[in-house]
Amino acid sequence: MTMTTKPEPTTSVATPIQNSLTAGRLPTPAPWLILGAAIAVSAAIFGVMGLAGEAGYNWGGALLVGALLYIPSIWLFSMLVEGRRRAMDRLVTALVTGAFVLAMIPLISLTITVITFGLNRFDADFFTMSMRNVTGEGGGVLHAIVGTLLMTGTAAIISIPIGLMTSIYLVEYGRGQLARGITFLVDVMTGIPSIVAGLFAYALFSIFLGPGTRTGIAGAVALAVLMIPVVVRSSEEMLRLVPNELREASYALGVPKWLTIVKVVLPTSIAGITTGIMLSIARVIGETAPLLIAAGFTQSMNWNLFDGRMSSLPVFVYTQYANQGNPPEAYLDRAWAAALTLILIVMALNLIARLVARFFAPKFGR
Amino acid sequence: MSTASTAIKAKQRPGDRVFSGSAVFAGSMILVTLAAVALFLIVQSIPAFFASHEDASILPESFWSYVGPLLFGTIWAAALALIMAVPISIGIALFISHYAPRRLASVLGYIVDLLAAVPSVVFGLWGIGVLAPAVQPIYAWLVDNVGWFPLFSGPVSGTGRTILTAGIVLAVMVLPIMTAICREVFLQTPVLHEEAALALGATRWEMIRTAVLPFGRSGIVSAAVLGLGRALGETMAVAMVLSASGAVTFQLLTSVNPSTIAANIALSFPEAFGINVNVLIATGLILFIVTFVVNAIARWIVSRRQEFSGAN
Amino acid sequence: AANESGAAPSESASSLSGNLVGAGASSQDAAQQAWIAGFQTANPDVTIDYDPSGSGAGRETFLEGASDFAGSDRAFDDEEVAAGGFAKCAPDTDIIELPMYISPIAVIFNVEGVDTLNLDAATIAGIFAGNITKWNDAAIVALNPDATLPDLAITPVHRSDDSGTTENFTDYLGAAAPDVWTYEADGVWPFEGGEAAQGTSGVVDAVTNGTGTVGYADASRAGDLGTVAVQVGDEFVEFSPEAAAAIVDASPEVEGRSEGDIAIEIDRTSEEAGVYPIVLVSYIIGCQQYADSENVELVKSYFSYMASPEGQDVAAEAAGSAPISDTLREQVTAAIDSIQ
C-alpha cells in the first residue's frame, strides 16, 4: 500500500470527497502499459520455464497467458489507485473485451482455414461444372449451388409467409388460449432436432411419391420445418417493438387493422424482421444431415424439385470429405471451396437483406 | 345528415377477415406440422420401446439402457457448450452494444452474424483439422498438472477430439445466434434507464448491471434457449469431431466420451435396418422431448418475474 | 453445367437411355463415381445416381424398391434372403449379389521415424483391445527387431459410426486371434476404449493429427502414414490389390444360395502365400428378375461395365480398390447374363 499514488482516505465512501472531484486515476496509457508488461512477463516465463516447446518459441501461448495475466493486473492496479468500483469497472471492461477477442480467435482461424484451403479450387470450372462424369480432379459445384438455392429458396417461400403471418397473429390478433397454444407449439418446434426434421420429411414424401424417394422438395420441407420457428420467434420480437402509438395513430385515422399492419407495422419493423429472416436462412442453409436424408445426393444437375435427388453445398462438402477417392487432395479442395462458396452466398444474402432493410427502415434523425 | 348516419354502419371488411383468417391459418399450419412430426415420431418409435437385443441388433439390452448414456452425453455436451457460450456471448453483445465505438460496432455485429452462416460441416472440418490438434497440448498439460481434479483426470486423448473439444465447437456454433439476440436486446435498453443509472453516479459496469442486464434478462434466457436447442440438436459437427463411445463419464480430456443422440443418429443411421431404424427414431423422440422440457423451463423462468419485467 | 450438355460424342452408337438409381455403401462411393462417369460418358443419355447413404440404408432402400440396385458391405444374410419381399424384383425370384468392389483394409499408424511394422494378428488385437499400450512393448519389438520404437503411448483409433470396415476388421481379429479378441464381429466397435472417429476420413485424420496413433482404414487412404505388414503363415504381407483379390479367391462361397448370389465368406485364417486377410468386400445387389423390365438392359449393361477389366481398372485408379480376378469375373458375368 505504500506504493499508492493518492493518499485518499478510502474509508469514507459514504461521504463525498469534499475538496476535489478528482479521484485517483490511472493515467490514460496505463492499461496499455500494463498489457505490454503482462505480455512481457508471460513471454519471460515461457522463455525461462522452457514451456516454449521444441518446435520453437510458443508465441501464441505467451500472448494468451499475457492477456490472461492482464486481467487481474489491471484490476489490482486500479484497485490500489482508483478504488474498488473503478477496479470492478476496469475488470469488466477487460473481460468484455477479452470475450470479444476470444470469440474472434475461432472466427479468424476458421476464416483463414476456409479461405486458404478454399482458394485452391476457386476457379471458373468450379462454378460452371457439375460433378457429372468427373472422377479425381476437376469438376465443380454448379449443381450443388443450384440445389442449395432451390431448396433454401423453397423453404424460405414456405416458411417466411407462415412464420410472418403466425407472428402477426400472435402479436396483433392472438389472445387467450389459441395464442398461448401457438406460442407453446412454436417453442416445441424450436426443439425439433434437424435430423428428425429430415427423417420426417423423408417419411412424409415416401407416402406421396412412393417409398424411398428423395427429392428436392422433401429437403425443402425439412428445412422449412427448421426455419419456421426461428422466423416466428424473431419476427414476433420485432413486431412487439413497434410502439403502440403508431398503431393507434393509424386506427385513429380510420384505417382498418389489416392495412395498419401492412402499411404501418410491417414497414416500421422491416429491418428487424429482415435480420431475423436472414438469421433463419443462415440457420438452415448450412444443414447437412436432414438434406442427406431427405434430398439425397447426386453428381448431376437437377433443376426439378419434384423429381430426382438434389445436391446441396453442405451435403457436397460432407460427401467430398467423407468419401474421398483418388487423389484425396482433389476431394478436399472441392470440399473447402464449396464451403467457401456457401459462406460467400450467405454473406451476399446478408448484404442484400441489409440494403433492403436500410431502404425501408424508418428514417429518423434531423 | 342521414347519409352519414348510415355510413358508419357497415359489415366487417373483407380485407380484415382475409388477413386475420390467413394469420390464423398460418398459425394452424404450425399446429398441423407439429402434429405430423409428433405423430411420425411416436408411430415410428413405438416398436423401439419394446424391442430387445434380439429385435434390434444395436440395442445392448433394452431401449432405455441404450438411450440413457446418449441422453447423458447430449445434455453434458450442450451444458459444456452453454457454460462457455453464455458468458462469452453476453460479453460480445455488451462489447458491441456498449463498449465498441458506434461505427466499429455495426461492422463487428455483421462479422459475428456471419459466423452463423458457417455450415456445421465446416465447423466439423475445422474442429478436426485445426482446433483438436491445437488444444491437445493444453489438454496434455492439464492432465499432467491438474489431473487430480476429477474432470481433468487422464489418460489424455492423443488427438484432442474429446467432449470438451466438441463443447468448444458447439459453443462457437451457438455464439452467433445468441450474440445476435443479446445484442438486439441490449441495444433496446431504454436510454432513460441507462441515463438514470449514470446520473446516480454509476460506472459503466454498474450502469449495465442496474439497467441493461435486468432489462435484457428475458432476452438472454431466450437466446440461451435457442442456443441450447441448437447445441442439443447439432448433428454433423459433433459426429465429426467427437471421439464417441457409449460411456457415461464426466472426464473431459480422455478418448472415451459419451456420444450425443443427434450425432449417434447420424453415425448409426446409414447402416441401420429393420427395428434399428425405429430405435434411432425413438432416440430422436427423446431428444425432442428433452429440448422441449428445457424450453418450457426457460419460459417459466422468464415468466416468473414478469411483473418486474422491462417491457412496460 | 458446362460438362453436362455438350458431352455427347456424336458418333456414339449407344442406344441406351434412362435413369438408374443405386444406393448404399459409402465405401464403394469413389468407385461408383468412377464407374458412373465411365458409363455415362459412353452412354450420354443415361443418368445413374448412386446415393452413398450407407449399406444398411442401401439395403433397406432396395428392399423397399426405391432403388434399382444396392451397394452393401455385406451380403444379405440367410434369414433376410429367405424373408424375401424385394419390391423391385418379380415376386418369388431371387436376388443376385456380386462382389464387385474388393478393398484391402490397412492398419495405419503415426509414429515418427517408423514407416512399416510387422505384426501378427494377436499383437494387432492386443493393441486395439488396449492390452498393449506402448509402442516399445516387448511383443512389438520382438516382431520388429530392426525398428527404433519410441517409449510412446499407443492411441488406437476406431470408427465411431456403424461400418462394414469395422465389421470386417473385427471379423479378422476374432477369427485370427480368438484368444485375445473375444468379441463378435460387428459394425459397431464392441467396447468402450480407444479413440473413435467418424468415417474413413475421420480415422485417417485422427491418426494423422495425433501422435502414437494407430487405426484401420481403406488402404487407398493410407497415404504417407505408416502401414502394417500382417503375418500370414510365416511371412509378413503388406496390403496390395493382388493380395486382396487373392484372399477372395481363396475363400469359400456362402452355402445354400441361389445361382448368381455370390456371397463370399472370407477365410481370415488362410495361410496361403500372398494373401492379405484384412479385406472388405462390397457387393452390388440386384434382382435376378426385375418386376418391371424397363431398366433391365440398362442394369445388365451397367453391371457388365463394372465387372469388365476396364471398369475394375477405373475403380482401382479412382478408389484404390483391388480388381477382381478373372475367375471371379467369370462367375459374375454369368450371373449378370442371367438377369431378366
Next chain:
Amino acid sequence: MSKRIEVRDLNVYYGKFLAVEGVNLEIEPRSVTAFIGPSGCGKSTFLRTLNRMHEVIPGARVEGEVLIDGNNLYDPDVDPVLVRRQVGMVFQRPNPFPTMSIKENVLAGVKLNNKRISKSDADDLVEKSLLGANLWNEVKDRLDRPGSGLSGGQQQRLCIARAIAVAPEVILMDEPCSALDPISTLAIEDLIEELKLQYTIVIVTHNMQQASRVSDKTAFFNIAGTGKPGNLIEYADTTTIFSNPSVKATEDYVSGRFG
C-alpha cells in the same frame, strides 16, 4: 362538418376494472369542450370511447351509449373504422409515422385506406391540411423529409394536419400540448380556435389556463381513490366552472394555486 355527441350512462371497463362510471354528457357541434381532472380519473379513457379507440386495448369494453347525431356508436353493426374516420384523434405524444415523409404523413389517412388520389389533388390536400394546422410555412420546402425530423411542436401540428386531412367531423385531443414549449402551445391553441369554426373539438388538458382560454364548456372528472372508478363531477360552461362551480370538489381543484 361537425356533430353533436351525446353520452348516456357510460361505464368503461378494462377487463374487470371499472375505470369510468355513469357518464352522461352532451357536446354541442362546433364547440370546444375541455376535460379536466386529476391523473388517473379516466379522462383519456373516456375520450377514447368517443371514437371507439378504447376497444383497441385487449379486454377493454364499454356499457352504455354514445350517440353521434343520434346514431349509437356501440350498435353491434357499426363499423369502428368508419367511426374513426368521422372522429379523428390527436395524442399526447406526437406520433408521426417514422417511415413516411411529411407529405406522406399528411396523406396517411387517405393513402393507407388505399384510396386513389391524383397527384394534384394530393398536393392540394397536403397544402390545405398543413395550412389548416398552421404548419405550411414552416415545412413547405421540405415536404419530402422525414416527419420525425421536425421539432416536437411541429410534429404535433403535423399530427393535427394528418387528422384533419381525412375530413373528420369531430377531433379528439388528449393533452396535445403537454410535451410542448409555450410557443408551440400557443400555435396549437390558435389552431384550435380556428378549427372550432368547422369541427367539434374535445380536448383533455392538465393546464387550467389552457382550458379556460380555449374551451366553451368544461367537464371536471374526479376519482374517489385508487381502484375506484372515475366520475364526471361537473359539466358546465367554462366560465361557470372556473368562476362559480356548483360542486365543492370542482372548486377545490380549479382554485389550486397551480396550473
Next chain:
Amino acid sequence: MSKRIEVRDLNVYYGKFLAVEGVNLEIEPRSVTAFIGPSGCGKSTFLRTLNRMHEVIPGARVEGEVLIDGNNLYDPDVDPVLVRRQVGMVFQRPNPFPTMSIKENVLAGVKLNNKRISKSDADDLVEKSLLGANLWNEVKDRLDRPGSGLSGGQQQRLCIARAIAVAPEVILMDEPCSALDPISTLAIEDLIEELKLQYTIVIVTHNMQQASRVSDKTAFFNIAGTGKPGNLIEYADTTTIFSNPSVKATEDYVSGRFG
C-alpha cells in the same frame, strides 16, 4: 450540502453541431434556478453539461469550464462518476428501474457505492428519502411492489427520492412536471421548496408560472433559428425577469399570454 456552480464560456457540441454557445453563469448554493426558453434552444443540453451527462451521448463534447466550488468538472483527471454522485438528476419522463421494487429503486444509487449497507440503515435511508420526496405515506405499505406500478406523479417523486438518497449537493431537474397533472405538480413544487433548504437546485421548465413560483433566479435561453446555436440571453432574479427584463426577447417571451 450544496454547492456554487460557475460556468465560463461554455460551448456545447453534438459532433460538429454547436448546440449551445458561450454561456457564462453563476448559480448560488441553496437556491432554485429556472431555465426557460423555446423548444430546441438548448436548455436540456446545457443542463446535462452540469453533471457531465452530456458526454454520454456519442460524439457529444464541451468546450469551456464548469466549476463546482472552484473545481473544474472538465479537468482531464476528473472522474465523471464522482461528479454525478454530487450532482443528481431528475428527468422529464419518470424513469424508475422497472425490474426493481420501490425500495430497491430508492436504494439503487446507494447500493452502487456501499454494497454492504445494513438492513436497518437501508430501511432508515428509504424512509428518509421517501419522506424527503413526499412519497412515504403513499407507498409505505407496498415498498416491495414494482416501481412501475405507481402513477406518473408518484413515479416522478420516486425518482427524486432515488436522486436524494445518494446525498448529492446539486439536483438538476429537466421539466420534472411536464408529464404530470396539477396535483402531482403541486406536490413536486412543494418538494422543491423544501429541498432548496439543503440542495442547490436547477430546473428546466416550460411553465412560466412554475418558474415564477419556485425559482429564485431565472435564465432565459433563446435561439436565432434552426441550425443556429442556443444562447443565454438573460440571467437575473426571477422577479426581475418576469416583471422588468432588460432584453426585449425576454420580455416578448415571458409576456406571451400563455403559461
